[in-house]
Amino acid sequence: MTIKLSSTESVQNFFKEVSGFNNDQGSQRMKKLVNRILIDTIKIIEDMEVTTEEFWKAVDYLNRMGARGEAGLLVAGLGLEHYLDLLLDAQDEQAGLTGGTPRTIEGPLYVAGAPLSEGETRMDDGTDAGTVMFLQGQVKDVDGKPIAGAIVDLWHANTKGTYSYFDTTQSDYNLRRRIVTDSEGRYRARSIVPSGYGCPPEGTTQEVLNLLGRHGNRPAHIHFFISAPGYRHLTTQINLSGDEYLWDDFAYATRDGLVGDIRFIEDAVAAKARGLDGERFAEIDFDFQLQSAAAPAQEQIRDRVRAEA
Numbered sequence: 001m002t003i004k005l006s007s008t009e010s011v012q013n014f015f016k017e018v019s020g021f022n023n024d025q026g027s028q029r030m031k032k033l034v035n036r037i038l039i040d041t042i043k044i045i046e047d048m049e050v051t052t053e054e055f056w057k058a059v060d061y062l063n064r065m066g067a068r069g070e071a072g073l074l075v076a077g078l079g080l081e082h083y084l085d086l087l088l089d090a091q092d093e094q095a096g097l098t099g100g101t102p103r104t105i106e107g108p109l110y111v112a113g114a115p116l117s118e119g120e121t122r123m124d125d126g127t128d129a130g131t132v133m134f135l136q137g138q139v140k141d142v143d144g145k146p147i148a149g150a151i152v153d154l155w156h157a158n159t160k161g162t163y164s165y166f167d168t169t170q171s172d173y174n175l176r177r178r179i180v181t182d183s184e185g186r187y188r189a190r191s192i193v194p195s196g197y198g199c200p201p202e203g204t205t206q207e208v209l210n211l212l213g214r215h216g217n218r219p220a221h222i223h224f225f226i227s228a229p230g231y232r233h234l235t236t237q238i239n240l241s242g243d244e245y246l247w248d249d250f251a252y253a254t255r256d257g258l259v260g261d262i263r264f265i266e267d268a269v270a271a272k273a274r275g276l277d278g279e280r281f282a283e284i285d286f287d288f289q290l291q292s293a294a295a296p297a298q299e300q301i302r303d304r305v306r307a308e309a
């Protein structure tokens, strides 16, 4: 039989001391959380008969993961970031907050402070010979009324599936922009069709996924933060139709209502009318609907440490 020490009074008392219960300094919230995490950890060690070799492997894993900055990637791949969306959805439903474009995960690759423009923008720096993509749509309220002056903060990968800032070979803020919607609530962006992201094959997230028999790929997608005075901040993505990973996303971000229908057009005349030399380009139309904010705090993005270039 497995030895169980976790429920003995002496071990319980030991981890109360460890968690600072016997002093009046520090944070009460932190003490409670740390104590719960430690007690649950030793229960896992006992119940799963975790060996000391496995324990030290896990410690080494955390060191290597941190050194590579992959914690945000791991929580996406383990479905925890998606779970937070499920929790927020359930809280919203309980509070009667329904309607509008669904939320989905931010992911670990946002960079704050992208260039801001009015109504329309070009997102790519012209160095990636990808298919030109024209993305446009309207930001509306839940009744379909256009919202002028909304900020559409969007970011996506290049044709290799990598993101500027994290991929240091790209120019600053490449494929990252903020667009203020026009008087009809419209935004327009010229960019290039992104490729899906894949976890670094040599990284610590892929290392775990391999042991779970899983791949580390996302479908091609475009991320959005959408905000406007009087409306709830929306974090979402559009995942592109036709991608083999559309419904097999390692981060579980694709949701009903968030599939972007990408149309590829091969027409030299239409291309020329768009100011292009070739004949092939792509179009995506995607509208967003924002819920009204019941309190000013709902207009703001939730706190999280984010990169700022």
Ligand code: MBD
Binding pocket: 073, 076, 105, 106, 107, 108, 109, 197, 218, 251, 253
């Ligand atoms: C991405 O581009 C992404 O959106 C997520 C959620 C995780 C890893 C890479």
Ligand code: FE
Binding pocket: 107, 109, 197, 221, 223
């Ligand atoms: Fe992404």
